[in-house]
Amino acid sequence: MSDGNQGGVDLKVVGQRPIRPDGVDKVTGRAQFGADFHLPGMLTGRIKRSPYAHARIVSIDTRAAEKLPGVKAIVTSADFDAGAAGEVEAGESHAAMKEVAANCLAHGKVLYQGHAVAAVAATLPEIAAEALDLIEVTYEVLPHVIDVEEAMAADAPVLHDDMYTKGVTPKPGKASNVAAKHVMGRGDVAAAFKAAGVIVEGRYETAAVHQGYIEPHACVASWGADGQSTIWCSSQGQFLVRAMVAKILNMPLSDIKVIPAEIGGGFGGKTTVYLEPVALALSRKCGRPVKIVMSREEVFLASGPTSGAVMDVRLAARMDGKITGAEMTLKYQAGAFQGSPVNLGLMTAFACYDVEALALTGYDVVSNRPKVAAYRAPGAPMAAFAVESAIDDLALKLGMDPINLRLLNAVRDGAKTVYGATVRYSALVETLEAIKASPHYQTPVGKGQARGVAAGFWFNVGGESSAAVHVDEDGGVTVVSSNPDIGGSRASMAMMAAETLGLPIERVRCTVADTTSIGYSGSTGGSRVTFATGMAVVEAAQKVVADLKRRAAQTWECDIAMVEWKDGVATCTDPAKDVKPLSMKAIAGKTAKTGGPIAAEVSLNAQGAAAGFGVHVCDLEIDPETGRTTVIRYTAAQDVGRAIHPAYVEGQLQGGAAQGIGWALNEEYVYGKSGLLENASFLDYRMPVASDLPMIDTILIETKPNPRHPYGAKGVGEVPIVPPLAAVSNAVSRIVGKRMTSLPMSPAKVLAEMDK
Amino acid sequence: MSRMVVNATVNGEPVEFLAGGGQSLLDALRDELRLTGSKEGCGTGDCGACSVIVDGRLVCACLMLAPEAEGTRIETIEGLADNGHLHPLQHQFLEQAALQCGFCTPGLLMASKALLDRNPDPTETEVRYWLAGNMCRCTGYDKVVRAVMDAAADLRQAEKPR
Ligand code: FES
Ligand code: FES
DSSP states (O other), X not given: OOTTOOOOSOOSSTTXXXXXXXXXXXXXXXXXXXXXXXXXXXXXXXXXXXXXXXXXXXEEEOHHHXXXXXXXXXXXXXXXXXXOOSEEEETTEEEEHHHHHHHHSOOSEEOSTTOEEEEEEESSHHHHHHHHHHOEEEEEEOOOOOSHHHHHSTTSXXXXXXXXXXXXXXXXXXXXXXXXXXXXXXXXXXHHHHHOSEEEEEEEEEOOBOOOOSSOOEEEEEEOTTSOEEEEEOOSOHHHHHHHHHHHTTOOGGGEEEEEOBOSOOTTTTSSOSSHHHHHHHHHHHSSOEEEEOXXXXXXXXXXXXXXXXXXEEEXXXXXXXXXXXXXXXXXEEETSSOOSHHHHHHHHTTXXXXXXXXXEEEEEEOSSOOOOOOSSTTHHHHHHHHHHHHHXXXXXXXXOHHHHXXXXXXXXXXXXXXXXXXXXXXXXXXHHHHHHSHHHHSOOOTTXXXXXXXXXXOOOOEEEEEEEEEOTTSOEEEEESSOOSSSHHHHHHHHHHHHHTOOGGGEEEEEOOTTTSOOOOOSOTTOIIIIIHHHHHHHHHHHHHHHHHHHHHHHTSOGGGEEEETTEEEEOOTXXXXXXXEHHHHHTTHHHHTSOOEEEEEEEEOOOOOEEEEEEEEEEEOTTTOOEEEEEEEEEEEOBSOSSHHHHHHHHHHHHHHHHHHHHTOOOOBOTTSOBSOOSTTTSOOOOGGGOOOEEEEEEOSSOOTTSTTOBOOOSSGGGSSHHHHHHXXXXXXXXXXXXXXXXXXXXXXXXXXX | OOEEEEEEEETTEEEEEEEETTOBHHHIIIIISOOTTSOOSOSSSSSOTTEEXXXXXXXXXXXXBGGGGTTOEEEOGGGTSBTTBOOHXXXXXXXXXXXXXXSSHHXXXXXXXXXXHHOSSOOHHHHHHHGGGSOOSSSTTHHHHHHHHHHHHXXXXXXXXX
């Protein structure tokens, strides 16, 4: 572990803004994303989906479709192996494989509109489409439930008759839609409320929202006659795809090679499988490669989204603003299968604040919606929306500046989190101070506008990663990463290797390897790649440096302690030796004489990921005629440890803020009476476009580098989506004149509140 | 399934391909000509990932039928660089880190080129409204807008008589 091996002040590459190694491919159209592969003899796969929110599958008749010329294979859940069981590491959440399998192809019942029922592979897309129409599915339609609180009601239609609420004793006598109850807390909450000088409370609601990656899910799967198979797909983890497909199709891992394509956005939504096991099952049936690409409608209906939530929060505080106790209840939609991030909501809700007494309860609730998938800081933005709104209420009640109130309550190093961890290397206070001192906050609010402030937290994770560093014969270097590059991580990997080796960045290239070409790695998620895989890269580069020094010592016949490695050159510090320095190139060109090729691979389990904190401030105005909110000015500050490539770190802050603004103002899954989604398109599910947003200013706080990472990096990707929901709604509430408690704050909703 | 022969010019080169009557230009570019730089994000004209320039006009290739391409001049992302030299837009997108996943990038670049072809000196607001048909979920548009403005300045500089 690289504890304490902090990069010093004279960093040469880390902190610069070089062009990313994969950049040219991405601006010239050469980069190959999931849907861009083509193999000889490849078939088109299509998926038949449920038209109902909830129904029993009485029968599936594929005979007519099978007879259609050009149809090569049809699969249903019967083609998956019942052996599918157990759990696989999946981003932040653990996926029960039986449920992932039943989500890929429905088993017995369909649980939401768009639930996959069967799939075909055919020689042409038109034939595949025609075959879908010829597959006859007989359904017995069942009553459905969409709303989270209705789903919890005693008389609600039950989705899974074997679901007994976990986390309650004694075990409930009957099945329900509440998959689990989570309880967390500490201290004497009743006493805190009894002694409180001021109490605020509220009930908050957020809608289900989609990750909204622009690239729909896509894959090509090819089964070999001996069972050895290859899958090309865009995902957040080639090893995760391999593990899930192996479980679902009951294959040994070594028979599946997953080649990661470029990934067109994921935000957590590509930390599971939808298509890959289906495509491989089809390929297994007909022996030809099969490509499946989702349409945008399918993406909305059957992938993602994240939970909508209903939340009750109560704060007890002293008259000086110190929060002494809090109660919170979270009810999160899980979609059709258990597994909402409600426990993460509980853990993060008060993570920014040092609150002595906490009583937190969460419910994971299934309903007839698509199974939720991870979305950037899963579970945290909704909980933060409720808490940061309540704190805004407190600031208003006490007439305090919202930053000062947060400063008074902010966690500092040494504080204990509700989930037991100790806060370390944190810079929330510095981040709050930076916002307070920012030109934005220092400028008075414009006429007719209002300002909102909010903070946010994310754990950031480490975990298992592998990386290799290969020295080329001409002294250049190839870095082999084990993680799909979702937003520029090849650049940060290459930079950390270049820094460690003392090479200019142009001499280091980075590639993302398939499952057979590098050791195991966890997925690209949890803001872990620059931290954990970066640690593996640096340790591999350090091994290479040690080897280079050994070879120089061997050449000079001197003690290795007398060899210094700096700026890519070995120098002999032994005054008795009259030798010329040896460059990387010189050593690399003579490896046959010094022990063979120079390369190192490191696999590790990275510990010590430091949490991150963000504080956002938002100025906006509302058109009183239409109720439309326009964000005028936005600043995001974040505790980032050290920014390896600051431009891409800024980009994470800006992109997260934009997604959060969309979540606050426009985005939502809208259901009709029959339980069908009414807005499964980009036209009707409104994500922010360029004309909706202002420039997003960023402030990177680098006062507390993470000492557990060789260059001080903390995860940065997830924190930025946590504060915006409340930063926006706190400002909207100021203009409307009352607390906005329900997201999205669509124009209609804002107008209705203004007119009340 | 009846298919027809379509003749067009793509990135300056004459091409001939077979197209089904209902096939989109995007599918023809990607599946027949194997020009997979143009992306499909929605297929309904809402995301702009498929943006190409046809006879000087910016279009969503997913909304145009392939047979309608007969006799047209089509510019795609694959033709934006000039003999291996990046266009100033491409250069600025890289310099400014205006892409994260890069999936929206081909469409954004073609839409930006269409803008700069007709308006060499756009304001920030003009850039934002022109690009409103091109969704990017990763960047929040900040660096994209800056890259387009700076590329416009680069192009104006290059045009200036010395
Ligand atoms: S794919 Fe053409 S606009 Fe989205
Ligand atoms: S860079 Fe990912 S969608 Fe724009």
